[in-house]
Amino acid sequence: MSTDVIVIGLGHAGCEAALACARMGLQTVGITLRADRVAVMSCNPAIGGTAKGHLVRELDALGGEMARAADLAGTHVVTLNASKGAAVRATRVTCDREAYAHAMQQTLAAQPRLTVLEGEVVDLLVRDGAVVGVTLGEGRELSGRAVVVTTGTFLSAVMHVGERQELGGRLGDAAATGLSGALRRLGFELGRFKTGTPARLLRDSIDWSRCEPQPGDPSPRPFSLRTPREGFPSRPRLACAVTHTNEQTHRILRDNLQSSALYQGAIVGRGPRYCPSLEDKVTRFADRARHTVFLEPEGANSPLVYPAGLSTSLPADVQLAFLRTIVGLERVEVARFGYAVEYDYAPPTQLLPTLETRRVRGLFFAGQLNGTSGYEEAAFQGLLAGINAGLGLRGEPALVLGRHEAHGAVLLDELVTRGVDEPFRMMTSRSEHRLVLREGNAEFRLRAHGGRVGLVTPLEAERSAARAAAIAAELARLDARHHLVALRRPGVTWASLVANDPDRPELDADLVDELETEARYAGYVKQANAAWTRRLDEHDRWQIPAGFAWAEVPGLSTEAREKLSRLAPTTVGQARRVPGVTPAALSLVLVHLRRTVPSMFHVER
Numbered sequence: 001m002s003t004d005v006i007v008i009g010l011g012h013a014g015c016e017a018a019l020a021c022a023r024m025g026l027q028t029v030g031i032t033l034r035a036d037r038v039a040v041m042s043c044n045p046a047i048g049g050t051a052k053g054h055l056v057r058e059l060d061a062l063g064g065e066m067a068r069a070a071d072l073a074g075t076h077v078v079t080l081n082a083s084k085g086a087a088v089r090a091t092r093v094t095c096d097r098e099a100y101a102h103a104m105q106q107t108l109a110a111q112p113r114l115t116v117l118e119g120e121v122v123d124l125l126v127r128d129g130a131v132v133g134v135t136l137g138e139g140r141e142l143s144g145r146a147v148v149v150t151t152g153t154f155l156s157a158v159m160h161v162g163e164r165q166e167l168g169g170r171l172g173d174a175a176a177t178g179l180s181g182a183l184r185r186l187g188f189e190l191g192r193f194k195t196g197t198p199a200r201l202l203r204d205s206i207d208w209s210r211c212e213p214q215p216g217d218p219s220p221r222p223f224s225l226r227t228p229r230e231g232f233p234s235r236p237r238l239a240c241a242v243t244h245t246n247e248q249t250h251r252i253l254r255d256n257l258q259s260s261a262l263y264q265g266a267i268v269g270r271g272p273r274y275c276p277s278l279e280d281k282v283t284r285f286a287d288r289a290r291h292t293v294f295l296e297p298e299g300a301n302s303p304l305v306y307p308a309g310l311s312t313s314l315p316a317d318v319q320l321a322f323l324r325t326i327v328g329l330e331r332v333e334v335a336r337f338g339y340a341v342e343y344d345y346a347p348p349t350q351l352l353p354t355l356e357t358r359r360v361r362g363l364f365f366a367g368q369l370n371g372t373s374g375y376e377e378a379a380f381q382g383l384l385a386g387i388n389a390g391l392g393l394r395g396e397p398a399l400v401l402g403r404h405e406a407h408g409a410v411l412l413d414e415l416v417t418r419g420v421d422e423p424f425r426m427m428t429s430r431s432e433h434r435l436v437l438r439e440g441n442a443e444f445r446l447r448a449h450g451g452r453v454g455l456v457t458p459l460e461a462e463r464s465a466a467r468a469a470a471i472a473a474e475l476a477r478l479d480a481r482h483h484l485v486a487l488r489r490p491g492v493t494w495a496s497l498v499a500n501d502p503d504r505p506e507l508d509a510d511l512v513d514e515l516e517t518e519a520r521y522a523g524y525v526k527q528a529n530a531a532w533t534r535r536l537d538e539h540d541r542w543q544i545p546a547g548f549a550w551a552e553v554p555g556l557s558t559e560a561r562e563k564l565s566r567l568a569p570t571t572v573g574q575a576r577r578v579p580g581v582t583p584a585a586l587s588l589v590l591v592h593l594r595r596t597v598p599s600m601f602h603v604e605r
């Protein structure tokens with residue numbers, strides 16, 4: 001059998017890659033361990049969140065699918081950071097877990113040119129430095145002109161609960177055991193990371209009256225530009241709630257650390273810093289009296305609740321004991337206990353910015369395999385890998401977005417240029433352009449690219465261009481009438497400013513929101529861009545004195561402090577390039593250096 005593109009794995013990265021290739025006109029085969037487990041959310045039943053919501057809107061603007069599936073499956077939508085600036089506002093949608101997977105599976109099934117095969121890929125066929133196909137477990141070969149590998153947490157995966165270990169990439173799923181060896185034989189380096197998930201609780205055993213309710217947005221905006229506003233949201237809302245751990249919970253954890261897989265040394269892989277296990281939290285933040293727990297129902301027909309914040313690999317009896325110390329969970333019953341999973345990842349510095357491997361032509365890697373963490377990070381990579389596999393086969397120029405165009409571009413650039421030393425989570429602070437990379441303008445930044453590659457129809461691309469033009473025209477009109485200064489004042493809205501203006505255009509609520517943000521941010525954006533360009537070449541000339549005490553830089557995150565102390569960069573430029581040192585962290589470093597070592601800034605040009 002032969003095809004154009006083979007996608008290995010149909011998780012969040014694989015679904016986007018496979019759909020993109022098929023929609024770009026290529027015969028595509030997606031191979032996955034279990035066809036009934038396509039697009040499964042392995043951990044929390046939610047899409048979006050800070051920076052992740054940005055990625056989803058960017059993916060949607062380019063013609064990806066995740067946003068639409070989340071709209072169909074959403075049971076609770078909230079805008080995070082609603083009281084903060086527009087740049088950090090982010091959408092988070094709690095989903096009906098089954099409905100999400102079902103929506104994606106139906107989209108795949110209905111997609112012409114896309115075939116889903118169940119099986120395990122155990123080897124890659126390579127001829128003259130280019131991939132030419134794959135071998136499946138039973139020895140069957142499949143030829144393909146490009147291969148996208150999106151194997152997630154499954155390569156040589158081991159699950160840990162307390163002292164018990166078993167092979168498996170996710171509860172209920174086997175591990176993929178052959179492909180790691182195949183990748184090594186081709187000369188790829190592999191490393192080991194781990195991640196974990198909390199217990200699943202029975203909804204009726206929770207005393208919801210003792211938890212704080214978490215209301216969703218009363219009239220949420222869909223994630224996808226393709227979801228009709230009318231009739232949205234289509235699914236009944238489900239209540240979410242908040243509770244907290246306490247001293248007693250922490251004591252049980254501390255008393256039992258020796259039985260956690262993490263602390264016995266059974267797990268060697270590093271875990272995600274921004275999604276730590278509860279064992280990690282009580283150890284690393286020993287002074288914190290409590291940690292927040294979000295209770296998220298897994299779906300209208302599911303008896304399960306996902307307690308976000310309680311990921312653990314402690315033995316089952318210890319999990320039950322600490323859960324029952326939490327307010328509202330005193331009588332909780334557990335349907336499935338939490339566990340950790342350790343898996344192989346491929347350091348992403350082995351990739352080109354297109355996500356094609358440097359070593360083998362036509363072979364692309366995307367998703368958690370590249371050392372990232374999270375559905376949204378995986379999906380964005382899957383989409384871009386699929387697009388570039390497709391463009392390559394069509395003989396067209398690759399799509400490599402600039403860091404000023406998308407958070408997704410920052411994600412890819414960080415991966416392929418700086419690499420990862422722990423599971424990589426996207427954050428808005430990683431971008432030096434975050435003021436312009438807002439959820440609200442993803443459409444204007446990226447839809448034309450989606451149009452160029454053929455994932456967005458010409459009509460959709462034109463519509464977005466017309467909407468962007470409407471904002472620009474109105475900003476110019478206000479400027480000509482000297483109204484822009486007034487619009488930048490706190491409390492002044494566009495509606496109040498033009499209430500009696502007979503020439504005011506008709507603008508929908510989203511456009512008005514974007515117009516007001518553009519007007520308010522314009523000055524800051526200009527200043528920030530000019531300053532950043534000037535600074536880049538200065539950074540490499542500013543020498544940091546040997547023995548500089550990184551631990552004393554105030555306000556630095558634990559991640560940045562640890563890494564700077566360990567790597568001891570000798571110039572500001574080097575410090576900027578340390579993985580985990582965000583533009584925000586760099587500003588703190590510069591403020592401290594200016595105060596404590598002012599002489600280092602007096603350098604000859």
Ligand SMILES: Cc1cc2nc3c(=O)[nH]c(=O)nc-3n(C[C@H](O)[C@H](O)[C@H](O)COP(=O)(O)OP(=O)(O)OC[C@H]3O[C@@H](n4cnc5c(N)ncnc54)[C@H](O)[C@@H]3O)c2cc1C
Nearest residue numbers: 009010011012013033042043121152154176367368374378
């Ligand atoms: C226990 C657990 C806890 C997690 N906790 C978190 C968390 O707290 N926060 C967070 O952000 N993320 C978490 N994740 C990670 C999250 O699930 C991933 O980020 C996301 O699913 C990655 O998407 P992906 O497409 O790269 O891979 P996956 O969704 O893992 O999909 C991989 C796909 O590849 C298939 N596959 C693998 N090998 C082969 C092969 N050789 N042949 C054929 N098919 C193959 C599998 O069947 C699967 O369909 C957790 C994952 C697990 C398992």
